[in-house]
């Protein structure tokens with residue numbers, strides 16, 4: 008089988024790229040190791056920057072996001088017994104939408120299926136061949152059969168543990184990594200929102216985040232030991248911890264509800280500065296990971312796709328390879344800006360075991376500054392909505 012662009016991974020990056028290429032008359036095939044049900048139900052983050060909303064809308068998959076997502080014009084920072092608002096729209100002219108990543112996935116899969124797009128689920132034994140020639144191919148097993156997909160380009164959107172990045176010779180790779188000694192315990196619960204806007208709380212017991220999914224479903228997180236297990240946390244213990252970390256800031260109580268999903272994620276910053284090798288290009292988590300604070304992960308994946316789509320379009324329509332050659336350089340500017348922001352926000356908000364009282368006061372001083380200085384608040388807001396410096400281009 009032959010196509011123009013072979014895409015590994017049906018996450019937001021792979022699906023959106025495939026659909027944007029289709030709209031430009033460029034053919035692709037998407038290969039995914041999991042099932043459609045699995046990718047459509049995996050719970051992830053849910054904050055979309057304006058640029059992400061714009062690209063989804065341009066791809067023709069923005070209708071449900073607009074109807075069901077919640078537009079937010081600010082968020083709150085809670086610390087030292089107070090809650091202070093960062094006015095995103097007032098400071099930057101931009102806002103964000105809270106809409107779950109797996110809903111974005113459902114919309115994209117539906118669009119690919121409606122357009123008769125080639126989408127193979129449940130593939131295994133995927134391997135890349137000839138990526139340093141102009142005839143690369145992907146071999147894989149699908150429904151018991153050994154298959155080969157010949158293509159002009161292979162795009163690796165298969166996450167951090169996928170085969171794509173691992174196919175670049177180690178000697179040519181330059182990776183940067185930082186592992187944080189904490190995790191996030193995430194819950195989904197039934198009930199009304201506890202707040203009109205997201206609350207990021209710094210507390211001596213650890214970080215907590217109040218987010219939302221719909222008028223009846225809420226998303227909340229609290230910092231935990233990354234090695235902890237969800238079995239150790241009864242609903243009562245979870246609510247006691249969330250109340251202790253969030254309510255104390257202004258006496259307004261968060262609303263308990265029936266918890267129907269619990270998970271723990273570790274926190275890591277990672278950048279593969281080698282995002283391309285021959286005819287292989289990496290996008291999204293395959294190339295970079297951010298800790299969740301600030302919700303940059305999916306937005307970065309979508310930003311990579313914007314750059315790649317333009318570069319592939321220039322190659323096929325104008326016979327220009329220069330944008331593809333500069334892909335890594337272009338993408339890395341936004342990636343490093345978001346890496347710094349995620350690291351900064353994580354460091355300011357989390358309890359660090361063994362931190363001295365001096366270091367704790369530095370966190371509070373930073374929070375005081377971003378919530379009282381218009382220029383510091385603007386810097387935070389620009390990064391949050393995704394228009395700071397290199398993010399803007």
Ligand code: DHB
Nearest residue numbers: 052053218299300301302
């Ligand atoms: C959500 C996740 C984040 O990492 C964040 O910073 C804000 C919101 C969420 O899942 O709703």
